[in-house]
Amino acid sequence: MTSWWDESYTGTTPPPWDIGRPQPAFVRLADEGRLTGTLLDSGCGTGEQALLAASRGADVTGIDVAPTAIERARQKAAERGLSARFEVDDVLDLEQLGRGFDTVIDCGVFHVFGAEDRGTYVAGLATVLRPGGTCYLMCFSDRQPGDWGPRRVRADELRAAFNDSWAVQSVTADTLDVNPIEGVTQVAAWLAAIRRE
Numbered sequence: 001m002t003s004w005w006d007e008s009y010t011g012t013t014p015p016p017w018d019i020g021r022p023q024p025a026f027v028r029l030a031d032e033g034r035l036t037g038t039l040l041d042s043g044c045g046t047g048e049q050a051l052l053a054a055s056r057g058a059d060v061t062g063i064d065v066a067p068t069a070i071e072r073a074r075q076k077a078a079e080r081g082l083s084a085r086f087e088v089d090d091v092l093d094l095e096q097l098g099r100g101f102d103t104v105i106d107c108g109v110f111h112v113f114g115a116e117d118r119g120t121y122v123a124g125l126a127t128v129l130r131p132g133g134t135c136y137l138m139c140f141s142d143r144q145p146g147d148w149g150p151r152r153v154r155a156d157e158l159r160a161a162f163n164d165s166w167a168v169q170s171v172t173a174d175t176l177d178v179n180p181i182e183g184v185t186q187v188a189a190w191l192a193a194i195r196r197e
Contacts, residue, residue, distance in 0.1 A: 009046070009068040016149070016178040017108050018045055018069075022052040025174050025191050026107060029136055030056050037102030040128060042091045043109035047073030047084070050105075054084040058103070063089040092117060094124030101128055104135040108176065110158075111139035111150045122161050129196040134169075137192045138176060144188040148181060155190060162194050169193040 008015040022030075026049045029035055035058050041050035044062030046069050054060040054077070062084060064070055073086040089097065091109055104125060113121055129135055142152040155171045162168050174191040178184065 005064075006066040006068050009066055009072070014179055016181050017176075019177050019179055020048070022048045023107055023138065023176060025138055025176075025189075026052060026105065026136070029105075034134070034136065035103060035105065037133075038100070039103040039105065040097075040101040042094070042104055042106045042125070044073060044086065045069045045107075047076055047086060049107050050084050050086070051076055051080060051082055053103075053105070054082045055080075060084040061097075061101070062086045063091065063097070065090050092120050092124065094121075095127040097128055099128070100130045102130055102133045104129050104133070106135065106137040106139075108138060108140075108150075110137055110161075111153050114151075118161055122166075126165055126196065131196050133196045135192075135194045135196070137194060138174065138189050139192075140176070141173065141188040141190045143173065146182075149187065153190060158190055158192055162192075165197050167195045167197055169195055 030052050035053040039053050039058040039060050041062040044050045044064050047062050050060045050062035067088050070086045070088050077084045139153045140150050142154045159168045171190050171192045174189045175186045176189040177186055
């Protein structure tokens with residue numbers, strides 16, 4: 001699976017999710033002052049959300065399983081004069097990071113997992129997000145028509161995944177911008193704010 005993710009960044013066209021700028025929802029969160037403190041971008045890709053947070057003063061670490069994406073994120077940080085750490089790590093083994101964060105962001109990772117890995121991922125998030133910290137998570141929504149792309153997630157399914165030691169503060173209908181897929185440039189998504197108890 002690691003090689004598949006890395007290969008998605010090595011072609012001549014970027015993958016659908018790598019739009020070369022932060023997602024509008026995360027720009028709004030940054031403008032509201034929510035991307036703060038020590039921040040983990042879980043599954044950061046080429047780093048746009050992480051670098052947005054770093055540009056607003058957060059102490060940022062971005063992790064991704066794809067070495068090519070991490071190398072590009074490091075290059076972007078250097079080109080933009082921003083301080084952020086980018087590491088090749090597996091989001092299904094967050095505990096091995098050995099440190100805690102005030103904020104976690106997930107832009108398009110949760111929806112790639114089936115039930116078993118989803119539970120592992122949420123448990124891992126609980127090990128790295130400090131009590132009182134918030135996870136901001138965006139995923140594909142079941143409101144998106146068609147069957148291409150990742151698994152669609154229902155709002156109740158998202159809430160159910162974060163039950164023990166979590167407080168789901170909101171699950172809001174939003175959109176994710178994507179590179180064109182069959183003429184589509186925006187897909188239905190959920191934006192969740194989830195506090196670690």
